[in-house]
Amino acid sequence: MCYTGPKIVVSPPGPKAMKIIERDERILSPSLTRSSALVGERAEGVYVEDIDGNVFLDFGSGIAVTALGHRHPAVVEAIKEQAEKLIFINSLDYYTVPQVEYAEMLFKVTPGTFPKRVFFTNSGSESVDTAIKMAKWHNRRMYGIGYINGFHGRTMGAVSFTTTGLTARRGFGPLYPIGQFAPYPYCYRCLFNKEYPSCDIYCMNYLTDIIFKKLVAPDETSFIILEAVQGAGGYIVPPKEFFTRLSEVSKEHNILLIVDEVQTGFARTGKMFASQHFDLEPDIMTLSKAMAQGLPCGAAVARAEVMDWVDNAHEGTLNGGPVIMEAAKAVLRTMEKEDITSRAASMGNYLKEQLDFLKEKYPVIGDVRGLGLMLGVEFIKDAKKTPASDFRNALMEAAFQKGLLLLGAGESSIRLAPPLIITKEELDTGLSILEDCIKVLQ
Numbered sequence: 211m212c213y214t215g216p217k218i219v220v221s222p223p224g225p226k227a228m229k230i231i232e233r234d235e236r237i238l239s240p241s242l243t244r245s246s247a248l249v250g251e252r253a254e255g256v257y258v259e260d261i262d263g264n265v266f267l268d269f270g271s272g273i274a275v276t277a278l279g280h281r282h283p284a285v286v287e288a289i290k291e292q293a294e295k296l297i298f299i300n301s302l303d304y305y306t307v308p309q310v311e312y313a314e315m316l317f318k319v320t321p322g323t324f325p326k327r328v329f330f331t332n333s334g335s336e337s338v339d340t341a342i343k344m345a346k347w348h349n350r351r352m353y354g355i356g357y358i359n360g361f362h363g364r365t366m367g368a369v370s371f372t373t374t375g376l377t378a379r380r381g382f383g384p385l386y387p388i389g390q391f392a393p394y395p396y397c398y399r400c401l402f403n404k405e406y407p408s409c410d411i412y413c414m415n416y417l418t419d420i421i422f423k424k425l426v427a428p429d430e431t432s433f434i435i436l437e438a439v440q441g442a443g444g445y446i447v448p449p450k451e452f453f454t455r456l457s458e459v460s461k462e463h464n465i466l467l468i469v470d471e472v473q474t475g476f477a478r479t480g481k482m483f484a485s486q487h488f489d490l491e492p493d494i495m496t497l498s499k500a501m502a503q504g505l506p507c508g509a510a511v512a513r514a515e516v517m518d519w520v521d522n523a524h525e526g527t528l529n530g531g532p533v534i535m536e537a538a539k540a541v542l543r544t545m546e547k548e549d550i551t552s553r554a555a556s557m558g559n560y561l562k563e564q565l566d567f568l569k570e571k572y573p574v575i576g577d578v579r580g581l582g583l584m585l586g587v588e589f590i591k592d593a594k595k596t597p598a599s600d601f602r603n604a605l606m607e608a609a610f611q612k613g614l615l616l617l618g619a620g621e622s623s624i625r626l627a628p629p630l631i632i633t634k635e636e637l638d639t640g641l642s643i644l645e646d647c648i649k650v651l652q
């Protein structure tokens with residue numbers, strides 16, 4: 211396999227894909243979103259080939275998972291080597307070398323030089339549930355605060371703080387019954403109709419003046435959970451002062467700050483973790499996605515003194531298995547060796563610049579935002595910024611037909627999160643498909 215560009219040999223979904231999709235739709239859960247009719251067969255680098263031989267340029271990395279590109283040789287080698295030695299012993303009853311080694315490596319790259327502990331999980335949602343339980347165990351406080359438009363996953367704890375849309379929540383109540391929600395600084399659509407920076411981060415007042423004065427007592431609040439950059443909500447980047455104020459408030463009341471870096475983590479934003487853009491040192495960080503490049507892996511990393519629960523309080527059979535840990539070690543080694551954070555930052559700057567040019571040309575593009583190679587493009591219908599959801603959906607389908615994989619976010623945005631090893635030429639290829647589609651559809 212050596213792909214040189216997207217190639218559509220039969221209009222997707224082709225005949226083989228159609229057969230699988232028909233079978234799938236009869237037996238798999240109807241709750242799965244399925245953005246495009248892609249039946250993946252093999253992949254390499256920034257390209258994914260479907261079962262009919264169509265080749266797609268991947269601008270989504272399976273939601274920011276395959277940061278090193280599909281099947282990076284170092285990751286494949288680490289998996290193979292460990293599989294030859296030991297695939298599994300459970301790490302709740304026994305110990306393994308890869309877990310200890312990976313934990314030590316992880317602590318070196320996560321924000322904060324203070325002593326840390328880690329609990330390994332199988333997914334982002336499980337990392338979030340772990341963080342919530344850990345916080346409550348530690349301070350025995352009742353309440354938790356989330357953010358509007360936040361996405362933290364689908365398990366009962368995580369979905370209780372997921373507020374990207376009602377479909378995630380409807381029918382599942384009562385959810386974690388003691389959550390309150392504050393407005394995230396989505397400055398392009400400020401809930402208070404204010405403008406940054408003259409707003410002086412007015413949205414913080416909702417937390418301090420409404421939630422903490424009228425709804426829940428700060429000294430009964432266990433944690434505040436939020437994403438460093440909102441992902442599924444639309445790739446929304448808060449101003450740095452927001453995090454400065456939030457850290458001050460949480461410190462003042464001894465509330466644990468849980469920063470969800472499931473999507474932003476591992477170099478995606480041009481720094482190893484998005485928290486580092488904001489000088490944030492979270493009390494607990496939740497991780498997953500790019501951590502093991504597609505193997506089920508996640509973590510809650512905490513200040514050592516916060517992870518003070520006792521044996522049997524929280525564990526999981528498959529968590530942190532040796533093959534997964536070796537893959538995760540290879541990811542960190544490769545990220546360092548190939549200076550992936552710098553690549554994400556420089557390619558991200560280039561992509562952002564090009565998207566800004568498109569924004570000048572096409573009024574349907576309302577906003578371009580993001581950090582590193584985590585860039586969102588929001589589409590609007592008019593000067594009142596009416597979300598152009600249909601346009602966004604049609605654009606994703608048109609791009610798919612031309613061999614470009616795009617993922618949606620928010621009401622009318624796409625998220626551009628290509629593998630971080632992408633070249634300028636490959637970005638240009640994707641950009642030109644994107645522009646062609648916008649031209650035709652606008």
Ligand SMILES: Cc1ncc(COP(=O)(O)O)c(C=O)c1O
Pocket residue numbers: 273333334335336338361362363364437441442470471472473474498499
């Ligand atoms: C920020 C964030 N947190 C948590 C999750 C949930 O992760 P998972 O789908 O692995 O459960 C996601 C998934 O998109 C996410 O983006």
